[in-house]
Amino acid sequence: MSPNIRIALRFLTANKRAMAMSLTGIIFGVGFFIFGQAQTTGFQQFFVKTILGTDGAIRVQDRIRITFKTMELADEEDDSDSPWVIENTENYKYIEGIEQPLEVIDALKEFESVTGIAEVLTGSVLVSSNYRSYTGRLFGVDIDDYIAVSDLEKQVIFGSLEDFRSKPTGILIGSKFARLLQISIGDTVVIKSLDKNSRYTVAGIFETGVSDIDRERIYMKLSETRSVLQRAHGASFLQVNLIDPHRAREEAFHMMNTIYYHVASWQERQKSWLDAFLVLSVSTGLTVSTIILLSGLGMFNTLAMMVMEKTKEIAILRSMGYTRSDITSIFLWQGVFVLVAGNVLGWIVAVLMTYGVSKLPFRVTGIFTTDSFVVNWSIWHYVSATIIASVIVMIASYIPARRAAKLEPGDVIRGTSQ
């Protein structure tokens, strides 16, 4: 063991009470930081997983008609094509829906990253049970295509997809919607659109976990939907799944420039929610970081007091041949010991709290519906907490350490002996 570490350890253990206070602060700061991030990103991940499993990674909708004038910067006397073209994007015009879905599907199949494409026709309808009526959102799908781009198969909680497939008038309805209408499997509802009423049987009830979807969505066969919405051809959008959904933004950009349809990634569609999660996560992190900051101030205070109390010892160490950097390292090592212990114990506290809360039988309802707290186990939460604690504690330790190193031994000893 180096002499500096040996001295640092002795100084540290001689100040047990003050150091224990700083250590406790770091433990709880690190623990709560990780715990907070595990919860906020847990719900975020749950939301993203649900959205991907429900609405897919990419949605192709609205054809783009380019009405802009291109301005070519060509030499008037030069007949060759100019490489310089200025586009005015304000002159894009969007034409709602997809007129020729099969052509677009063929074009999308050329992309290697695409794993499935489903044609979807949507429209607003009035759904009436014996109890009451509510406005809902009808999704007309080819069920086999749709299963390839969603988790609908796993989301059916009552009834079955087989019934939906086999019954021409079968529908799948969201769990909250079913509750509002007070209907269950086998019940019938009347769906009204454009003055046309048709009766359908509930073949299945699904639950995505996202309240907005579960409260208003109904799945129906595509052919039947065309009849209800009186749309003989075309689609509202195409739902596309990718090998790597996290590359949806880049793939969407690429697709849009190829097929000239508006292609929206899930990140673009859910931007407001994702921003809200980010703000929540940052806010939680900042709030909890104040605990670490306060512990850092405690650490600074403890070490600054120690430097003031140990000026004589510092002077005698300097007179015995300990350099300024030795003195700095003696105080920095104390910070390192507290930091390491604080981080390790903080990780343990975080693991216990995260595991504990994930097992709590606590039904969450509201934006999401889950049976327990959703947590995200990520090494990066531990890394982030460690980096924040390290920066704060090492700055808090470095300032008094530098001050200790600047002490002139002659001045200290002269001051003591006079």
Next chain:
Amino acid sequence: MSESESSPSNSDRIALRCENIHRHLGEGEGRVHVLRGVSLELQRGKVYAVVGPSGCGKSTLLYLLGLLDQPDEGEIYLGGEPMTQMGDHERTAARNEHLGFVFQFHFLLKEFSAIDNVMIPMRKQGLLSNEEMEERATSYLKDVGLGDKLHRLATQLSGGEQQRVAIARSLSNIPSVILADEPTGNLDVHNSNIVFDLLTRLARENDQAVLIVTHNPDIAQKCDHILQMEDGEFIN
């Protein structure tokens, strides 16, 4: 001896030498010319006493010779090497290798035992194994009569015992020069005599030069040379 005039035959015996040292302390109107061209040589195996009234510059000279302070003018030679132009790192290393300090207040590290305190300079030097350091520290502590209190914390020792540990510590790296600032100033007569006798006996046995700053005429009388200082100059 005081002023520097060494013959070639005894030049190898000179452990520390200074020439024409000037030092001012304070700022502005309070600036005082504390040392006015002091020169001296310290020979191995000899004990020197610097005496004089308070404020005459005794301690200032000791800190300069101990490389804890820088002179405004003049040169200090340690083992023949000029020291004043050297950087802080080299001067710190020279202190570790060539100098031992004993102060009026022992300045032991209270978190450490007697033997650990004595080993602190050795650990910094890093030349010996742990066993060798323990052996040497034990030997010095036995020499100062603390062989049975090796593992007592500094706070568990009396004032005289703590000063004896400080003497053992000053000897631990076998320096060529020991500088002592009022080493007995805080002790009663009995302990003063013990500490002084130990310091001078061990230094002579180890062929080390000892410079003691003291107000105690009895202590000064026992030294080989007495250097009388007044207004920043030697007067004898």
